[in-house]
Amino acid sequence: MIAAPAPAGPAPTWKNVDHERVVRDVTVRLPMASTAVEACQWTVAALARYAPATISVLLQVHDRLRCVAATGSWQVFSTVPPKSGIVGRVYASAEGATVPDVTADPDYLPLRPDVTAEICVPVLDPAGRPIGVLDLQWSGPAELGRWRQTAERLAGRLGARIVALGGPPAESRSEKLLRHATAFTAAPTGRDLMAAALTAARDVSTLSCAVLVLAGRGGPRLGDPTGAPGELESRIRAELSEAGAGPLSRMVARAHRHGTAYTLGEAGHPPTDEYAPLARAGVRTLVSVPFGQPDAGGVLLVADERLLRPDPTTVNLIELLAGQAWGALDRLRTLARLREQASSDPLTGLRHTGPFGQRIRAVTPGRTALLAIDVDGFKTVNDTYGHQAGDRLLVGLARALEGALRQGDELYRVGGDEFVAVIEVSRPEEAVRIAERLTEAARRTGRTISVGVALPQAGESPELTLRRADQALYAVKRHGRDGVRLAAA
Structure with missing residues (x-):
């Protein structure tokens, strides 16, 4: 549950609520909010003084609705997948919903055992596009029609303030990590998983290019490109292919012997021999992360032609993603072996x-x-x-x-x-x-x-x-x- 500062003043009674005062209290506070999250927290706190309800604001962050402010419940959902629950339905349709009996609505996501009704309205930007929802869940009698009107007015003001402050909050690093780790576990094939790993490395590092060098029986090789490679990736692949197996082998050996390494973004310092092909390709920033085991894995190269200085926390996250991706790949390979064993004659290896x-x-x-x-x-x-x-x-x-x-x-x-x-x-x-x-x-x-x-x-x-x-x-x-x-x- 996310705490929010309560506005000063005597608490009103729950009956005969002055809805114009509710709107006025929130409207006065919103201009003082310095972030989108703060605007949502103050809106929830002001509403909680008038409405005996579970109140929450969920904003779109990447591909989910994230709860950024809530009160009135022992628990709230941290994030909600698209179109899930009444909140997801309202967000997807950009149309509010009044549910007088939550037990009759199959989309209801239970938070409290005593909730009987729910009002959910979209939080819209000035152009009318949904950026989140304002949700109120009731456990006692309420003028649902009147509260629906008030909620819609407040959601409109909140949406305008959020946009003025730069929009919904950006996805945090931990949320990115969780999203990519989920993609790893959902990948149906090794190729799909490696593609997800490269996407994750680019996303978390904000560098433009990611390439896998994979160990194999015939020596290290470049992993397959994911989609159409960008200009820098094309140059990297061309240089490494021309350089041959020697630099690739030394890259893999170096990563597994000494661990992750990265550039400091300082000009004028020559690269070691194995990285010379990358420098010729135009790489100025590089994170090199061991991937899996030396004899079966390889090295993950995350690069950019800009002269940057990766911070240690970002590098650590790339290491963690590489470890998670390798673990998921190892599980896929194990499952493939088990499937093969289940469909093969154990004596001859032929299918049975x-x-x-x-x-x-x-x-x-x-x-x-x-x-x-x-x-x-x-x-x-x-x-x-x-x-x-x-x-x-x-x-x-x-x-x-x-x-x-x-x-x-x-x-x-x-x-x-x-x-x-x-x-x-x-x-x-x-x-x-x-x-x-x-x-x-x-x-x-x-x-x-x-x-x-x-x-x-x-x-x-x-x-x-x-x-x-x-x-x-x-x-x-x-x-x-x-x-x-x-x-x-």
């Missing part, structure tokens, strides 16, 4: 029956072929040499079959020694040739396989197509194994 069922439901009649594959004599291997030998056979065979398939073909393990390949072809003969390649690949491992091929027909269920492929496979088994057969149409 769950994903296979989804895939065959998307087959195209006449264009998709199902290749049912069975290892010849697999039971004998298990019985003679044991299950470990059988497992090694399956793993080696899975790798050989994958290697024989084309880019885009898919191989699934659907049983003990049973596999199915799903391939896109232009005609049945093409599917047979690929099946023959699989049998040749199996022979090179010292084993043989039997393969049945079927192409789905119009109106045929995927299950029936697979059954025809199985029937063709068992026909191969009956005729000596180690071969391919195309199922009858």
Whole structure:
């Protein structure tokens, strides 16, 4: 709850309120406010002397309504998302609302258990655009119509004063940090998360450019640009690409060995060798922050061509954002690994029956072929040499079959020694040739396989197509194994 100074003078009784006096008291005080927040606090304090209500003023700050003044409640909402609650509805529509029974309004946000009615009016700028709301919640009888008129008059005067003082308060650093951290947790992919991290770094630092250098198996590389890169970012990318992996590696190593570094904004001091490409690109202000782990993360570079002096608090916030972004990225990668494990056969790494069922439901009649594959004599291997030998056979065979398939073909393990390949072809003969390649690949491992091929027909269920492929496979088994057969149409 935000405290506000109460105007001097005797407190009136709640009944027979002189509404003109209410408006006059607030109007007299508003010109003395030196900030928008102070104007809101004095408005709430003056109103509280006349209205036995929960009173609050919420102003638009970035993309939310922030409570900047309130009284009359044990708790108030700090911020409210757009269009949430009665306050959000009023702000979005720029039209006031009188709710005589809050229990009948699905948008009501409860603050007190005894609240029965609510009046909410928009705070408008002189052009009629909403910049916030004035909200009154009642727990007893009230002349709602009369108070609605008074609230609208006060909101108009308050809006004019807020605009005269420069508008609603700017988003604080802590609010920016919270907003960006929320965006990190909501990012659906690693690419989206890195884009959010670069946006956050630019926003918090007020510098014009942010670039990620990411570690990788082939050495550090520049992260993908987010949207159309600006002129400075384009120059940075060009210089770093021309410089090669050496400066990038040294940047990453320096950041992870010594921590965050930043320029003091003083001219005439040459950069170290690894930062020379940035200086050639026109960078005059730079914050370099380690990102993640040395072998898997990289370094976040936040830069500007203006000669500035970043303050330590801002640099610390960029460090915190980088840490939060890396944590969110690590969680995304962990979830991706878990999803992969859940959809893959733990022995061979191939996708298994769950994903296979989804895939065959998307087959195209006449264009998709199902290749049912069975290892010849697999039971004998298990019985003679044991299950470990059988497992090694399956793993080696899975790798050989994958290697024989084309880019885009898919191989699934659907049983003990049973596999199915799903391939896109232009005609049945093409599917047979690929099946023959699989049998040749199996022979090179010292084993043989039997393969049945079927192409789905119009109106045929995927299950029936697979059954025809199985029937063709068992026909191969009956005729000596180690071969391919195309199922009858």
